[in-house]
Amino acid sequence: MQNLFESGSIVLGGSYLERMTDDEFFDFCQQHPKLRIERTANHEILIMSPTGSRSGKRNFRLNLQLGKWWEQHQTLGEAFDSNTGFTLPDGSVLSPDASWVSAAKWNALTTEQQDKFAPVCPEFVVELKSATDSTKTLQAKMLDWLRNGALLAWLIIPETETAYIYRPGQAEPELVQGFENELSGEAVLPEFRLRLTELR
Template identity: 45%
Template sequence: MNSALAGKRPPFRFRPETPMSDEDLMHFCAANDIARVEREVDGEILVMSPAGNRTGRRNAAIISALDTWAQKDGRGYVFDSSTGFTLPDGSMRSPDAAWIEAFRWNALSRADQDRFSPICPDFLIELRSPSDELAALEWKMARWITNGAKLAWLIDPEREVVGIYRPDIEPEILHQPSLVQGAGIIDGFTLNLARIWR
């Protein structure tokens, strides 16, 4: 962990004396690679601990299912939770799983693809871990949509609830679904939740 952060225990927030540029943030993340890091619109840095094992297992199941579908579908690319995206509002966020249409990804320069790319995923999934506050995650989902996501799912394993977020409509809440089906840009993707709920 960076010496400025020594003795602090994630999760925590701090505001650098001077705002971090995208390059500064990349260096900070590399120096603190055991932590998960996001940047808020106002420049505040959120440092989170790595996922616990149950959350990691659940996230692996989600990534596996999404990538299997994406490879068969052929229209886009999947990204895991280690990927940061610089959004139009200036924040940098890392969803647990994301999918971007190939033509949008391929339009980025190689340099942009090698950093926290200036692009919002078309579809993303956030997986609530036991330490995540629900209200903060719901706020984050709304920010994803505001920044250009066409569809976003918030999966809450402890309550067995899925929130489906889309532009211009209220979130749809599913209680104890056995699966959740994609529509629109991810039509054909189905996530079996049996492995997520246990």
């Protein structure tokens, strides 16, 4: 088994992990509840430390805004926080900082699937960069979200007050400069607007 440090994460790889089933990976994560764990499409395991307090504050405010929108649009789908893992079509298991799944996708899952890392790609995801994250790594992750079926994905970088908006079929993400702006949920999340100033 190989251990590598990558942008504040430990990367574990090897033949045993390549053979690990989805259920075995879920059980592995339950045995280590204090760790943030993801899995790549190649079945490498990424182990990340908890975020710093400023990142946690920003993530709370991000999810609070999404939650307030969800309260008014509950019939459209379900919203999720950063503790939620999703099993994507390429076999990876990723946990965005905030996400939303349409009612049609969510209700098509069995209760057992909902209780584990649901085999579904959220239509909407947000990744909020922390101080130890690599922007380049997160940009690659955003493309993974799109390849797996996300319809709208935001990468938010507080230290430079920038945001990148990713959409399917778009050659380059749209750049939003300045946290005095708001981000629109567009047709994916009707009437949702994220006030970036609250993430300072």
